[in-house]
Amino acid sequence: MRTSTSSPAALLITGTVGSGKTTTARYIGALLRQGATPHAVIDLDALRDAWPSPEADPFHEQLMLANLRDVARNHLAAGALRLVLAGVLEDSAQQPLYEQAAGVPLTVCRLRVDLSDVEGRLRQRHHDDREALDWHLHRSGELDAILNAVGIGDLEVPVAAGQAPSEVAQAVIRAVGWNADATPPVG
Template sequence: MTPAALLLTGTVGSGKTTTAHALGVVLQAAGVPHAVVDLDALRDAWPSPPDDPFHERLELANLRDVARNHRAAGAVRLVLAGVLEDPAHRGLYEDAVGVPLTVCRLRPDLTVVADRLQVRHAGDEPALDWHLHRSSELDAILHSAGIGDVVVDVRAHDEPAAVAAAVARAVGWS
């Protein structure tokens, strides 16, 4: 099996991390050596530089090492969950993982995203307000930039396993 990576991207609350873990279950059931990497965890540091507010440089530096270590441990599929906002940066991610990269944008109904964010940020109004604003802003950015080699629609009642199966079919991993 040829090593490959998949970056699940989408707006905040679109289900990137949940889908990545569900896809990991699909790959495990199929006997495919893999790793699931949440890119948010690789850039979770404070403060971020003024010229890199989402710590992309830190994320990429960490991804390079994490991907190399997972490949050395036998992973032939890398499933990444994170935001690729600028299509010009796609090559940076492919270079960091060291294998061919497919980008799949999850396209959710924004009312579903708002519901998820209400639950996720209950009791933290400033965070809720920021994420609600960012979700529609980022969704528009991803749409207008044409992000994604493939796009998978996520409906209100889709279970993570169903979304993962749709992603696997869309990228030829099923």
């Protein structure tokens, strides 16, 4: 089993809703596992999933950051060298807070997906919930415009229509310089 000797680091995969953040993070986790790199994949939405949210913090960012601080610390103490985070970062001024919560240097990678492809993904994901579909369709365009306006991300990876998640994951780890020689997971 090969292990990495590099210093711990974190990667936040961000993008609009439906861009493939969580799926890409999972595939990166599989690639890191194949490369025998100790890691953790953390879905930031799961760390903020509580109801109700405060009026001043509708997406529970403060709760998510507090949870990330603890979860990241525990994973690092257990030996993780790579933290792969999936979530939305809307404000570049908040990036230092995410890095502080992760406890290690953080690189932010934005997945850039054409909104027509996002719409197709969202229609498939929320086919049985019209209210959720409408909200996500509206939010995808709104969030994409926000991310464009503020230039979120240290790097950007374009995602082509129909591109396999394993290919996106490989492109991301190549862009960030992590185990670029790993092969994609099977299945």
